[in-house]
Amino acid sequence: xxxxxxxxxxxxxxxxxxxxxxxxxxxxxxxxxxxxxxxxxxxxxxxxxxxxxxxxxxxxxxxxxxxxxxxxxxxxxxxxxxxxxxxxxxxxxxxxxxxxxxxxxxxxxxxxxxxxxxxxxxxxxxxxxxxxxxxxxxxxxxxxxxxxxxxxxxxxxxxxxxxxxxxxxxxxxxxxxxxxxxxxxxxxxxxxxxxxxxxxxxxxxxxxxxxxxxxxxxxxxxxxxxxxxxxxxxxxxxxxxxxxxxxxxxxxxxxxxxxxxxxxxxxxxxxxxxxxxxxxxxxxxxxxxxxxxxxxxxxxxxxxxxxxxxxxxxxxxxx
Amino acid sequence: xxxxxxxxxxxxxxxxxxxxxxxxxxxxxxxxxxxxxxxxxxxxxxxxxxxxxxxxxxxxxxxxxxxxxxxxxxxxxxxxxxxxxxxxxxxxxxxxxxxxxxxxxxxxxxxxxxxxxxxxxxxxxxxxxxxxxxxxxxxxxxxxxxxxxxxxxxxxxxxxxxxxxxxxxxxxxxxxxxxxxxxxxxxxxxxxxxxxxxxxxxxxxxxxxxxxxxxxxxxxxxxxxxxxxxxxxxxxxxxxxxxxxxxxxxxxxxxxxxxxxxxxxxxxxxxxxxxxxxxxxxxxxxxxxxxxxxxxxxxx
Ligand SMILES: [Zn+2]
Numbered sequence: 001x002x003x004x005x006x007x008x009x010x011x012x013x014x015x016x017x018x019x020x021x022x023x024x025x026x027x028x029x030x031x032x033x034x035x036x037x038x039x040x041x042x043x044x045x046x047x048x049x050x051x052x053x054x055x056x057x058x059x060x061x062x063x064x065x066x067x068x069x070x071x072x073x074x075x076x077x078x079x080x081x082x083x084x085x086x087x088x089x090x091x092x093x094x095x096x097x098x099x100x101x102x103x104x105x106x107x108x109x110x111x112x113x114x115x116x117x118x119x120x121x122x123x124x125x126x127x128x129x130x131x132x133x134x135x136x137x138x139x140x141x142x143x144x145x146x147x148x149x150x151x152x153x154x155x156x157x158x159x160x161x162x163x164x165x166x167x168x169x170x171x172x173x174x175x176x177x178x179x180x181x182x183x184x185x186x187x188x189x190x191x192x193x194x195x196x197x198x199x200x201x202x203x204x205x206x207x208x209x210x211x212x213x214x215x216x217x218x219x220x221x222x223x224x225x226x227x228x229x230x231x232x233x234x235x236x237x238x239x240x241x242x243x244x245x246x247x248x249x250x251x252x253x254x255x256x257x258x259x260x261x262x263x264x265x266x267x268x269x270x271x272x273x274x275x276x277x278x279x280x281x282x283x284x285x286x287x288x289x290x291x292x293x294x295x296x297x298x299x300x301x302x303x304x305x306x307x308x309x310x311x312x313x314x315x316x317x318x319x
Numbered sequence: 320x321x322x323x324x325x326x327x328x329x330x331x332x333x334x335x336x337x338x339x340x341x342x343x344x345x346x347x348x349x350x351x352x353x354x355x356x357x358x359x360x361x362x363x364x365x366x367x368x369x370x371x372x373x374x375x376x377x378x379x380x381x382x383x384x385x386x387x388x389x390x391x392x393x394x395x396x397x398x399x400x401x402x403x404x405x406x407x408x409x410x411x412x413x414x415x416x417x418x419x420x421x422x423x424x425x426x427x428x429x430x431x432x433x434x435x436x437x438x439x440x441x442x443x444x445x446x447x448x449x450x451x452x453x454x455x456x457x458x459x460x461x462x463x464x465x466x467x468x469x470x471x472x473x474x475x476x477x478x479x480x481x482x483x484x485x486x487x488x489x490x491x492x493x494x495x496x497x498x499x500x501x502x503x504x505x506x507x508x509x510x511x512x513x514x515x516x517x518x519x520x521x522x523x524x525x526x527x528x529x530x531x532x533x534x535x536x537x538x539x540x541x542x543x544x545x546x547x548x549x550x551x552x553x554x555x556x557x558x559x560x561x562x563x564x565x566x567x568x569x570x571x572x573x574x575x576x577x578x579x580x581x582x583x584x585x586x587x588x589x590x591x592x593x594x595x596x597x598x599x600x601x602x603x604x605x606x607x608x609x610x611x612x613x614x615x616x617x618x619x
Pocket of ligand 1: 352369371
């Protein structure tokens with residue numbers, strides 16, 4: 001059963017009607033087939049209209065869509081020979097951040113990212129993609145492994161943010177995030193990041209201080225959630241819509257601010273309506289990015305990353 | 320998510336505090352409730368003489384208290400684009416900036432200063448909590464980058480002194496980008512073989528704690544300072560249980576191995592000189608205390 005977002009209601013109604021008609025016909029009723037084709041055309045037009053002008057708040061909802069492809073889906077489609085690796089060698093294996101060795105188009109890489117989970121059980125297991133210190137420390141460990149064997153690193157970012165909890169604080173949540181950012185910035189192998197859903201604050205940048213930063217078209221990336229921002233600056237969570245606009249968290253905004261390098265287009269109606277297409281699109285983008293850095297020296301790769309971040313924000317909106 | 324409490328609490332405190340008070344006024348200690356003669360409190364470096372509670376101290380006084388004789392040279396900081404997002408909530412960000420500038424007579428929430436502590440060369444990057452809660456936006460990031468550049472150029476130790484609720488929300492994603500930018504800055508100091516010391520003051524939370532502030536060679540904190548990533552109220556709302564006693568206070572972080580030393584305000588210059596001397600194989604001279612508040616010492 002597909003999940004529809006609030007603003008997709010008219011589309012949901014049409015698709016419901018289509019399913020009903022299909023159920024009625026045994027397949028060779030010409031009148032019904034014609035009607036179905038007509039409705040399908042209409043549904044697609046509505047989808048195109050709606051998705052052609054999504055607001056920042058609507059994009060936030062698409063980015064959080066329960067059926068949006070997650071890390072596990074991308075790993076299944078992007079790489080082969082995936083060897084999942086576990087743990088920070090110190091405290092635990094944090095399943096909010098997964099990662100391991102794999103081949104990307106034949107080339108060995110380290111791939112890692114946040115996993116939110118797809119149903120109640122797996123969401124609990126992955127803590128909704130909110131990592132604790134051991135998660136960031138696992139990420140650091142995997143980056144160091146990549147460095148040692150000169151493997152490029154691919155990170156897929158999809159998190160509401162770092163987990164806010166007593167245990168996480170006691171084990172040094174801030175320190176773990178800081179070290180993970182530092183590990184990204186020190187790497188002398190290419191680091192390619194893609195924001196595939198929600199890029200939530202410190203928990204996101206911990207894996208995304210990269211040479212090349214990709215955003216999927218309807219992903220969002222922000223210093224604070226629209227709800228959190230609204231409750232502080234508007235003193236009411238109700239204004240999340242306004243906060244989403246003001247925060248400039250869409251892929252287009254971030255590209256014009258010079259914070260990301262590339263946007264990968266999503267299939268009509270969002271990544272969840274065409275998993276093979278979005279995986280192909282992302283694969284192409286990662287491949288192009290990796291080629292850009294092949295043959296560069298380790299120090300040049302590191303310096304490209306540092307210079308890129310140092311330049312950020314020295315201009316305002318370019319539009 | 321994590322900035323909620325950090326922004327709300329300072330606002331309440333700001334009402335309690337006052338910028339300028341005549342000589343005959345009294346202050347109330349926020350910890351033990353005792354009344355303290357204002358001049359006595361200032362002479363005691365804004366530390367309660369009854370219970371030892373360390374109250375917040377303004378950025379200029381902070382720097383005076385650290386540097387030899389209370390004197391230092393302020394660095395010129397690069398101009399940054401104002402309001403890069405054209406942000407507006409109930410009020411325009413440009414207005415909030417103007418108000419903060421008028422209130423503090425500063426351009427933004429950081430001051431970069433060079434001088435000596437115990438005769439040893441130091442560059443300090445100190446946050447100004449009175450300026451929008453010390454929040455970190457592009458200007459603060461540029462200040463940290465500049466401080467690191469000066470430290471490397473002058474072969475000086477760098478001391479970062481955060482006093483911040485975290486990111487400057489009104490600069491959106493660009494405030495988040497100050498986390499990697501500040502990390503690059505301090506890594507350059509470390510790569511040059513120079514000490515990078517963090518003096519954690521109340522409060523150090525959010526994106527500030529989760530970047531340069533947790534990457535010091537040495538972490539020193541003032542007693543009682545709140546240091547952590549997530550705000551206490553956000554955590555309470557998430558886990559729905561009471562927080563442990565002293566949670567996210569300096570002493571708690573010392574117990575959990577996250578800070579090295581908790582040092583009383585009056586002992587900071589000597590302790591910093593000792594550490595920098597040891598790390599750089601130098602013998603510090605005596606530290607020269609700053610004159611009492613209200614003198615004409617300090618930045619030019
Ligand atoms: Zn007291």
